[in-house]
Amino acid sequence: MDDPRITEVAGSGVPIYGDDVDTDRILPARFLKETTFENMADYLFYDARRDEDGFNDHPLNRFPDAEIAVVNENFGCGSSREHAPQAMLRWGIDGVVGESFAEIFADNCKSLGVPTATADAETVEDLQAWIEANPDGEIPIDVEAETVTYGGETVAVDIDDATREALVDGIWDTTALMRANVNRVAETAASLPYVD
Amino acid sequence: MSGGTLYDQVWERHRVTTLPNGQDQLCVGLHLVHEVTSPQAFSMLDERDLEVAFPDRTFATTDHIVPTTTDGRDRPLADDQAEEMLSALEENVDESGITFFGLDSDRQGITHVVAPELGLTQPGMTVACGDSHTATHGAFGAIGVGVGTSQIRDIFATGCIAAEKQQVRRIQVEGSLGDGVYAKDVILQIIRQLGVDGGVGHVYEYGGPAIRELDMEGRLAICNMSIEGGARAGYVNPDETTYEYLRGREYVPEGEEFEELKAYWESIKSDEDAEYDDVVTVDVDDLDPLVTWGINPGQVVELSDPVPAPGSFETETEQDAACRALDHMNLEPGDSMLGYDVDVAFLGTCTNGRVSDFRQAAAVLAGHTVADDVRALAVPGSETVRRTCEQEGIDEVFGEAGFEWRRAGCSMCLAMNDDSLVGDEVCASSSNRNFVGRQGSKEGRTVLMSPATVAAAAIEGEVADCRRFLDDSPAHTAAEDVSEVAD
Incomplete structure (x- = not known):
């Protein structure tokens, strides 16, 4: 990636309904048996999107071109598998708006440069309803200003400080950030009584 | 002056610096690795031409994909994908010089069972693993966090994670457990009471008479399911039960060295006047299964x-x-x-x-x-x-x-x-x-x-x-x- 700064993501939306949508539902465990993330998009909500007759009316089937997911409470709870946000990103999701996120899931999104924005239940439900009525409607998430715009209306959302600064300043690659302090790491490690 | 909670103290001991994005850079004292979430992280290291920074603080085992019948464990494994995952881990740990409790090891098992029983997990440590149940290790008064694959790459490359400090909720468990009621019942009751997302933004400190009475394995079961309550980590302050459990275990030093380490363990505990962001009481006196x-x-x-x-x-x-x-x-x-x-x-x-x-x-x-x-x-x-x-x-x-x-x-x-x-x-x-x-x-x-x-x-x-x-x-x-x- 040439410019790591992410100040805005935008696209049409997909409402993924329900509280406590867990990572086993987002990406069933049997698909974790691959040593790369390459094919993960194929497995996104694999079981939830299918019934006996094939694809059902799951939102991902109804909004196949979406780039912004709009979710409810505690989205991504359960396991730490980065496969879940990797699958969403590779499927086409560039940003997520929700009532709240499970922490490891949100951390994983940050590692991938995918902003997670939170808003109250009413805002989220309005936005979900708007997407149903406007499947092609553009939804820009302004990461710096912490706003989401849809249908000519701009609403405030929260993006946590570390995520916002990391994305806006293009410093979400924490490996590079932390490698800069390699000498101090050695000092801290040496001060720990349990490290030889 | 109060030293604060165990969480505060472990955090300060392991904090390297504050990063430009506002997160803290924390040393990871023990990094546990398994076959499912690590191969992509090793690949990311290779792409950047980096090596594992602290192989001595890193231990691997295989648990998620392994067959549990004796015949099924013959190599190559019948499931091609499982065989590929296991082979990839074997190559990666070999190249990196990481100790590996593989399928032919008599210490193989689930990361969160193996590290405690070998004495790898100790009080006052930071523990990370690409698995959400890393909270388990908090039973020793360690801070265990589950991380994703990009963060595994961070730990491999730097021995550190970037993290934000969370609030601490004290969960005071009063009463004592009746016959046929166990630690598992206690943690299910806690999650029922506080909800599956009640712990978001928090670390749980479990304490009180019912926790003190539990043996280490009971405490491990409770801390293990912190994540099911939405808390990324949960811990119990260490006590004699903890130290006696550790004494004599394979990776715990003996004699004078044990006493020195114990002094460190004793020094890292929540102060009596530590301030919590929140205190919740759970009474288990008349709890049924x-x-x-x-x-x-x-x-x-x-x-x-x-x-x-x-x-x-x-x-x-x-x-x-x-x-x-x-x-x-x-x-x-x-x-x-x-x-x-x-x-x-x-x-x-x-x-x-x-x-x-x-x-x-x-x-x-x-x-x-x-x-x-x-x-x-x-x-x-x-x-x-x-x-x-x-x-x-x-x-x-x-x-x-x-x-x-x-x-x-x-x-x-x-x-x-x-x-x-x-x-x-x-x-x-x-x-x-x-x-x-x-x-x-x-x-x-x-x-x-x-x-x-x-x-x-x-x-x-x-x-x-x-x-x-x-x-x-x-x-x-x-x-x-x-x-x-x-x-």
């Missing part, structure tokens, strides 16, 4: 209570969730979980796959047999657990009762190997998640419970009260009389 009735680990009832009606929940979304759960579980409000038909009994996992778990279940099973139509699996959390149980003759109790006695691994907790639910089977499970599809079948149904309750369910072929089978329980004699009549 608990089981889940739904599809998240907060949908829990005491066995003596009926399954709740959706209308009894406050919010519309909770009510919707309850409706979905009842539908999936084929239950009606007011039904009792006692008597709910069970097809599979599964005992094991990083929550309840330790020696005391098998002892507790064996106490219930002794002299009884598994119901005819129940498939029963006992899967030790590690090969060390398996051997210890076999030395105690516990494997024979399970075998005589009709359980399959297996080799160590994650097994049917998430069914990444051959151990899977089929169709809409109901599993009485000592695992930690009852999510739809979790145990390998999207119609499958999971009822979470303690190991002793799993054993009782296996015998009866339905959810049952384990206290009926315990020698010390007042209900025991009556239950025996009934079963004699029935025979």
